[in-house]
Amino acid sequence: MEFAELQPELQQWIRNAVKSGHHLSVMVDALLKAGYQPGISQAVEQCILDHGVGLREPDSAPARSAKAQHPASAPWVTTPGSEKHPRFHQFAADGNQIDVGDRQVEVRFALKRPNIVLFANLLSDSECDALVEMSKPNLQPSRVVNSDRGSFDLRDTRTSSGTHFRRGETPMIAAIEARIARLLAVPEARGEPLQILNYQVGAEYRPHYDFFNPEKPGNHGVLCSGGQRIGTLIMYLNDVTSGGATVFPRVGLDVLPQKGAGLFFSYTSDGGALDYQTLHGGSPVVAGEKWIATKWLRMQDYTSGAS
Ligand SMILES: O=C(O)CCC(=O)C(=O)O
Numbered sequence: 219m220e221f222a223e224l225q226p227e228l229q230q231w232i233r234n235a236v237k238s239g240h241h242l243s244v245m246v247d248a249l250l251k252a253g254y255q256p257g258i259s260q261a262v263e264q265c266i267l268d269h270g271v272g273l274r275e276p277d278s279a280p281a282r283s284a285k286a287q288h289p290a291s292a293p294w295v296t297t298p299g300s301e302k303h304p305r306f307h308q309f310a311a312d313g314n315q316i317d318v319g320d321r322q323v324e325v326r327f328a329l330k331r332p333n334i335v336l337f338a339n340l341l342s343d344s345e346c347d348a349l350v351e352m353s354k355p356n357l358q359p360s361r362v363v364n365s366d367r368g369s370f371d372l373r374d375t376r377t378s379s380g381t382h383f384r385r386g387e388t389p390m391i392a393a394i395e396a397r398i399a400r401l402l403a404v405p406e407a408r409g410e411p412l413q414i415l416n417y418q419v420g421a422e423y424r425p426h427y428d429f430f431n432p433e434k435p436g437n438h439g440v441l442c443s444g445g446q447r448i449g450t451l452i453m454y455l456n457d458v459t460s461g462g463a464t465v466f467p468r469v470g471l472d473v474l475p476q477k478g479a480g481l482f483f484s485y486t487s488d489g490g491a492l493d494y495q496t497l498h499g500g501s502p503v504v505a506g507e508k509w510i511a512t513k514w515l516r517m518q519d520y521t522s523g524a525s
């Protein structure tokens with residue numbers, strides 16, 4: 219549901235609530251209680267992004283009025299501006315060239331807060347082409363975890379199609395996974411299966427977090443194996459003619475796909491604090507198509523369907 223499609227009075231209510239500093243979940247809960255459909259959350263999120271207001275972190279207090287609330291933060295919440303900044307996993311890019319065993323990976327940029335690093339020359343052209351070809355017969359519409367019910371739902375916020383490969387499914391995948399483990403200094407066992415995504419013209423993944431909100435009952439299932447996600451490595455498998463950037467709206471950063479490059483970002487501290495600056499999305503493909511391979515890393519070993 220687009221923000222612009224809402225009744226003007228409702229738009230105004232949401233704008234006021236956003237400006238008062240309400241968190242997304244508080245506003246959406248209030249709207250759902252008032253009888254609006256779940257798709258309303260997308261409109262509220264758009265309004266938050268349009269106003270450039272940071273998503274206030276989730277709170278546990280129920281919505282009571284349109285006035286701002288100041289609930290106590292859950293322990294895993296990052297309080298912007300707090301004196302004690304949590305340390306997020308900085309898988310440091312030491313040097314301009316990193317030896318990962320079978321090739322030299324180049325660091326193109328490294329941002330500290332949030333921790334985002336762009337690597338070039340991570341995959342060879344032939345590895346990219348092979349991953350695309352191997353995936354084509356098995357593409358299915360992408361789904362998102364329903365954080366309330368735990369189901370995997372089709373949503374218009376994510377319009378790619380994709381498939382997965384088990385850890386070590388082929389010797390080439392095993393080699394890529396060993397390279398990633400060396401690059402990021404995270405054991406292969408903590409990696410989820412490699413996900414391949416294809417975006418056709420117009421397809422996108424609207425801004426979201428890759429970590430799972432542990433307060434949401436529907437996320438308990440995905441947190442069972444391996445615990446929280448700590449980082450994401452997106453590998454670009456082709457050059458996109460136009461569009462398809464990976465965007466970080468809270469940082470103002472757009473990363474354009476480049477075949478063989480890898481974009482890494484981390485968002486969970488050792489203590490479990492989550493970095494909300496890593497809100498990100500895949501912007502719509504304008505011309506051509508986009509292929510990526512994604513490796514998500516967990517706090518502990520990931521076993522569910524991984525090998
Ligand atoms: O398509 C992109 O660039 C981002 C993909 C993404 O964020 C995801 O799959 O979680």
Ligand SMILES: [Fe+2]
Pocket residue numbers: 426427428450498
């Ligand atoms: Fe993501």
